[in-house]
Amino acid sequence: MKKKGIDITVEGSGNVGAMNTYEVSKSKLIGFIVFVVDFLKGLLSVLLIKWLYSPEFIFPALALLFAVFSHCFNPWINFKGGRGLATAAGGSIILVPYLLFGWILIWVISFIYKKDILLSNILATPLSLMLVLGKPDLAAKYALNQPDVNLLILFSTSGLIIIFIKHIEPLKEIIQTYKSRGMKK
Template sequence: MKSGILIFLIAYLLGSIPFGYLLVRVTQGTDIRKQGSGNIGATNVFRKSRWAGILTLLLDGGKGYLAVSIAGWMGADPAWKAIAALGAILGHVFTVWLQFKGGKGVATGAGSYLAVCPAAVVTTLALFSAVVLITRYISLASVLATAAFPLWALLYGEPIAVVLWGVAGCIVIIVKHHENIRRLLRGTENRFALGNRQKQAARGGIDANQQGTA
């Protein structure tokens, strides 16, 4: 039991490292929480700086993967690895370093579960990519892929405990997208684009309050 608590605590603390916030603060001297959507995740950071956004994506995913890997090194079984994944997601979403106001957990969740059930994550990422390519809604892709992940895990034969803890982590991520879901239902959610931000703004394609999902 004590080792289980330690596994969860380590995962939470690793997950709570706010890489997006730190990268923008150190490199540009600004607070990403006061820009765009106010989210510290990769999508919002990407709109501020492409390289910082990509690095945020990799680091947020990496900390989740590391959290679960450490659990494995400590002798955790698949169920406890899934609990470590949940801990990393909760750390990212409710980071202790930013008054428990963090990101939405998509990248961290992907990295975490990649270390638990890689086949399910690869399939989930394929679905995510397809939805983004078709709709250009990252939020929609995030929600649909997240909702599908437990099903993929079940189909790939993961233990039921892994699936159930995976459901818990996915619920956290989807709930954090509640504002995006409302905008999608109203038809006011903005689509993601790689083009110049100023050009998009000139076309009326960006509302700063609607950016960010990862």
């Protein structure tokens, strides 16, 4: 992005994730590369801790929480960052695939209906948590090493709260857009 003279921390939404990179650069390739790097950040944080330290759920889960948090609130760029979805997806594919596939399903349904990426992100995040809360035994059954249900709920809730915090401003913008059109929330 520096070669193009674009600083994504000040352009567009100011987020350094895949979506803002794509929107600012107008390049699907650059947006895709950022998505892959962010996805791998989550995936590798889980796999490395699992292989090098311990396969118990708690340690890869903490690694993913730290990866998502540091992606969203990166201290090297004044605590700016992305929204954490690609990073969370990368780790969740190993750690809690039930949560990830639920999120994807909700996102796809929302996007087909509304054609709005941010709205779909905002809806899928808490609703996928509801899937875990509604069927915690099923979520734990398909999670890494079948963790204690309470631990799985704590991890899922913590991660999705971090992600949802980064979606508060877009949610406010969506609500304002609907209000300005004369529609209700």
